Amino acid sequence: MKRGALALLTAGCEPRVELKPGDPEVVRAAQQIFETRCANCHGPRGRGDGPGGRALWPRPRDFGDPAWQAGADDSHLRKVIVQGGASVGLSPQMQPNPDLADSPAVVGELIGIIRGFAPAPEAKSASPETDKPGP
Ligand code: HEC
Known part of the structure; x- marks a missing residue:
């Protein structure tokens, strides 16, 4: 049973399926949302x-x-993703996505995508002598 991201998001009137972050459907939906709704502003690499x-x-x-x-x-x-930038004092150009309020797992995956744009922890060990743990 293959359902597209939009079917997943408009599933409000179907019997609710318990979706968890990490479910392939959720991951796909979040990737599709990022590409279609977010990347235009945030860029494909965030x-x-x-x-x-x-x-x-x-x-x-x-x-x-x-x-x-x-x-x-x-x-x-x-909060920014669901309620928009203005809800936290950021720019209202960051629009709310109220349809995602009912899809916390998808929002969780979107957050995962955003976290994935951070440099890998190893990348900052370029100068090992400054990386010594403190006293
Ligand atoms: C119309 C352009 C636009 C789109 C589309 C957009 N954003 Fe944004 N977003 C912005 C802008 C501009 C800011 C920064 C606002 C500021 O700094 O005042 C922002 C801020 C954010 C922040 C907060 C960053 C911070 O500084 O704390 C997050 C998280 C975010 N966006 C996620 C998303 C996600 C996820 C999507 C897709 C569902 C999305 N945005 C779609 C323009 C956009």
Whole structure:
């Protein structure tokens, strides 16, 4: 049984299927949503350089910024994605996605995609002597 992302998202009137983050259907739906709704502004690699994003001010940030990744918790990301930028004092150009309020697993995977844009932890070990654990 193959269902597209849209079928999944408009499934509100069908009997509810228990979907969990990591389910292949959920992963596919989130990837499709990122490509069709988000990448135009956020860019395919989350760098904020999609054609729509380049035209905006403020521009969408680079999701590859490790400092931002460390400071932004999942509940912040969830709120921005579902309720829009204005709900957390960011730009209203970051529009809400109210249809995702009923698909927490899909939002979880979108957050996973955003987390995936962070550089791998090994990448910052370029100078090992500065990486010594503190006292
Ligand atoms: C019309 C362009 C546009 C689209 C489409 C868009 N965004 Fe955004 N997004 C923005 C902008 C601009 C900001 C930055 C707002 C600011 O810094 O004030 C933003 C901010 C964010 C943030 C918060 C970043 C932070 O600084 O804390 C997240 C998370 C996010 N977007 C995720 C998404 C996801 C997921 C989608 C697709 C469902 C999406 N966005 C679609 C323009 C867009």
